[in-house]
Amino acid sequence: MEKIKRYGQIIYILWLRQIKRHYRSRARVVGSLAQPILFLVALGFGFGPIYQRAGGGDYIQFIAPGIVAMSIIFTAMFAGIEVIYDKQFGFLKETLVAPVKRWNIMLGRTLGGATVATIQGLIVLVISFLIGFRPDNLWLLPVAILMMILMATFFTALGTAIASKLEDMQAFPLIINFLIMPLFFLSGALFPLEGLPRTIQIITYLDPLSYGVDGIRGALSSQLHFGFSHDFGIIIILVFLALGIGSWLFSKIEV
Amino acid sequence: MNIIEVKNLVKRFDDIVAVDDISFAVEKGKIFAFLGPNGAGKTTTIKMFTTLLQPTSGKISINGFDPSTQSDSVRQSLGIIFQDPSLDDELTAWENLEFHGVLYGVSKKIRRQRIEELLKVVELENRRDHLVKEFSGGMKRRLEIARGLLHHPQIIFLDEPTLGLDPQTRNHLWGYIKDMNQKEDVTVFFSTHYMQEAEKMADQIAIIDHGKIVAQGSAQDLEKQTQTDTLEDAFLQLTGKDIREDSAKAIDRLRTNRRVWRR
Numbered sequence: 001m002e003k004i005k006r007y008g009q010i011i012y013i014l015w016l017r018q019i020k021r022h023y024r025s026r027a028r029v030v031g032s033l034a035q036p037i038l039f040l041v042a043l044g045f046g047f048g049p050i051y052q053r054a055g056g057g058d059y060i061q062f063i064a065p066g067i068v069a070m071s072i073i074f075t076a077m078f079a080g081i082e083v084i085y086d087k088q089f090g091f092l093k094e095t096l097v098a099p100v101k102r103w104n105i106m107l108g109r110t111l112g113g114a115t116v117a118t119i120q121g122l123i124v125l126v127i128s129f130l131i132g133f134r135p136d137n138l139w140l141l142p143v144a145i146l147m148m149i150l151m152a153t154f155f156t157a158l159g160t161a162i163a164s165k166l167e168d169m170q171a172f173p174l175i176i177n178f179l180i181m182p183l184f185f186l187s188g189a190l191f192p193l194e195g196l197p198r199t200i201q202i203i204t205y206l207d208p209l210s211y212g213v214d215g216i217r218g219a220l221s222s223q224l225h226f227g228f229s230h231d232f233g234i235i236i237i238l239v240f241l242a243l244g245i246g247s248w249l250f251s252k253i254e255v
Numbered sequence: 256m257n258i259i260e261v262k263n264l265v266k267r268f269d270d271i272v273a274v275d276d277i278s279f280a281v282e283k284g285k286i287f288a289f290l291g292p293n294g295a296g297k298t299t300t301i302k303m304f305t306t307l308l309q310p311t312s313g314k315i316s317i318n319g320f321d322p323s324t325q326s327d328s329v330r331q332s333l334g335i336i337f338q339d340p341s342l343d344d345e346l347t348a349w350e351n352l353e354f355h356g357v358l359y360g361v362s363k364k365i366r367r368q369r370i371e372e373l374l375k376v377v378e379l380e381n382r383r384d385h386l387v388k389e390f391s392g393g394m395k396r397r398l399e400i401a402r403g404l405l406h407h408p409q410i411i412f413l414d415e416p417t418l419g420l421d422p423q424t425r426n427h428l429w430g431y432i433k434d435m436n437q438k439e440d441v442t443v444f445f446s447t448h449y450m451q452e453a454e455k456m457a458d459q460i461a462i463i464d465h466g467k468i469v470a471q472g473s474a475q476d477l478e479k480q481t482q483t484d485t486l487e488d489a490f491l492q493l494t495g496k497d498i499r500e501d502s503a504k505a506i507d508r509l510r511t512n513r514r515v516w517r518r
Contacts, residue, residue: 093307254307
């Protein structure tokens, strides 16, 4: 019991630190909203008429969940850069010499980044309401939010794990962009997964983001491709996998 | 009883030998000074003691535990003040201290009480709610020291703690450390370039140069051994008069530049 309480305190203080750091930097908060808004407006209105004519229905209904997922994957993966920051400014040493389990460090940091990313996704969701997105069933909103939290946790853990192996602040965005772009474009965030050429379809099925997008879209726009149990099952497994690998990598860091 | 024991410790970075087969011991409750010119291997040794680096070979025992296999128990026993900055710039002074206290499991009551006390020792009590990034170099250093003293471990490592501090703060600081050492039997292991400090504070001294221990004993022993009057002269005689380049930093730079991936 005593142990669990201590783990809780450590994870909480690490979480709190991430939150404070993020919201003290106004540039970060505003800057990370610009891209999803641009995508929402440009693609939503740009492709809307064609999508309608092709018989797909209202494109905003389709794309808004995809853009919410996009804002989450970007914020979450880039949260990893904090680890490199801490390495370069020496703060990582302070956490690493502390008598704290490495999985506590990994989990605390990840939950901090994931919280920020989930809030980011919610803000984008609210903005898409303003643009004209209307969820089919508000009762399923908690399902969508749960998927957003899980996705944010997975991608933050992934970004953090990658960052734990890197030393160089310039290399991180390059590597992360190299990962995010294909993950995003091949996830079904922008187009339906039905009737795709075989190769592309296989790739989209291998993309974890596909299941996140599908879960959110299923809950908000009642358009499901894989089904909730698939979506949630896969993302939950990935969350544990990424946290496990990240904790192991943290135990190997030398500074 | 020896709280630190080192046997044939070696640390190699690629082809540079930073620590070359050193052996020594520190008795529990003593103040131990670890002296040496820049790049002699002091910081590398301290990093191995504190679980931040894996030794290439040799044996270390900290409070009876091995840092490479029992890192949790070792971390439980120690506190450290690093040579280079390790504060979070985007948090306030108080938040940095609070964070540290929670990580080390200092209970809330003691934590709050010591934070107040230590902010006074380092004269930062009216800056407590300022972000660290607004601090001058000296203020950061003082805060760093306050943080290192917040939990009272069994052994405290101080890597050049007084570098860049004015005599007043230095005096306060050593008063606090001495107090902790006497009242709570905390073993103190420190490195410094101020020979008077080592002469005045340390029960035992070891001098390291080019990764090897060149002499150890009390200040008097070293003076006798070299037939000099002060520790400063003894130090110069033992380590020579050439100025060293700080090769530890050069190694760091090399390691970063060589490749982006760590392994």
